[in-house]
Amino acid sequence: NAGVTQTPKFRILKIGQSMTLQCTQDMNHNYMYWYRQDPGMGLKLIYYSVGAGITDKGEVPNGYNVSRSTTEDFPLRLELAAPSQTSVYFCASMGPNSPLHFGNGTRLTVT
Amino acid sequence: AQRVTQPEKLLSVFKGAPVELKCNYSYSGSPELFWYVQYSRQRLQLLLRHISRESIKGFTADLNKGETSFHLKKPFAQEEDSAMYYCALLSGGATNKLIFGTGTLLAVQP
Numbered sequence: 001n002a003g004v005t006q007t008p009k010f011r012i013l014k015i016g017q018s019m020t021l022q023c024t025q026d027m028n029h030n031y032m033y034w035y036r037q038d039p040g041m042g043l044k045l046i047y048y049s050v051g052a053g054i055t056d057k058g059e060v061p062n063g064y065n066v067s068r069s070t071t072e073d074f075p076l077r078l079e080l081a082a083p084s085q086t087s088v089y090f091c092a093s094m095g096p097n098s099p100l101h102f103g104n105g106t107r108l109t110v111t
Numbered sequence: 112a113q114r115v116t117q118p119e120k121l122l123s124v125f126k127g128a129p130v131e132l133k134c135n136y137s138y139s140g141s142p143e144l145f146w147y148v149q150y151s152r153q154r155l156q157l158l159l160r161h162i163s164r165e166s167i168k169g170f171t172a173d174l175n176k177g178e179t180s181f182h183l184k185k186p187f188a189q190e191e192d193s194a195m196y197y198c199a200l201l202s203g204g205a206t207n208k209l210i211f212g213t214g215t216l217l218a219v220q221p
Contacts, residue, residue: 031207040120042197042213043155050206058208090155092209099145099157100199100209 023091134198
């Protein structure tokens with residue numbers, strides 16, 4: 001089991017550019033999540049999904065979009081990157097009776 | 112409202128000293144609580160969960176419903192315990208969301 005895999009590990013974007021952060025898990029977990037981690041702010045939930053075809057907003061969804069066409073994949077899309085989106089992004093998944101499993105994170109800088 | 116509060120951003124102790132990382136929660140139902148740890152530039156990983164009532168790496172945490180607390184304790188800190196620690200609350204229901212506190216950075220000095 002690879003667990004939760006995120007790509008890329010690092011990315012620098014210019015203001016207004018778009019990109020997709022990839023996340024895939026091989027544990028057949030129904031629940032998947034995207035968090036952003038900012039110093040002193042902890043982890044904030046961006047979007048989550050309770051299963052393929054179902055997504056919903058978390059605490060800080062503005063400026064992001066997600067899709068969940070398969071159980072394995074949960075990509076996060078930034079359409080118009082802004083400096084406020086500079087952060088470390090973590091994808092996570094959870095199955096029944098299992099804790100949250102995190103990916104290694106994507107460090108994004110928007111300049 | 113569901114909330115997790117970690118009042119300390121930084122906790123600095125000397126090796127061998129006792130450690131207590133504070134966590135308070137606000138939740139209307141029966142809470143399910145966790146501690147996650149993040150070592151430098153690594154992914155978050157589960158340290159322990161209250162329903163397991165286990166001790167991992169010498170750490171324990173007891174749920175105190177009267178004080179709505181889930182403090183993390185270790186009697187003798189080690190340098191390798193230096194990390195970011197997050198307390199988290201499972202919101203439950205259909206969404207199964209994990210709500211995190213802002214984290215406490217534990218620095219264990221030699």
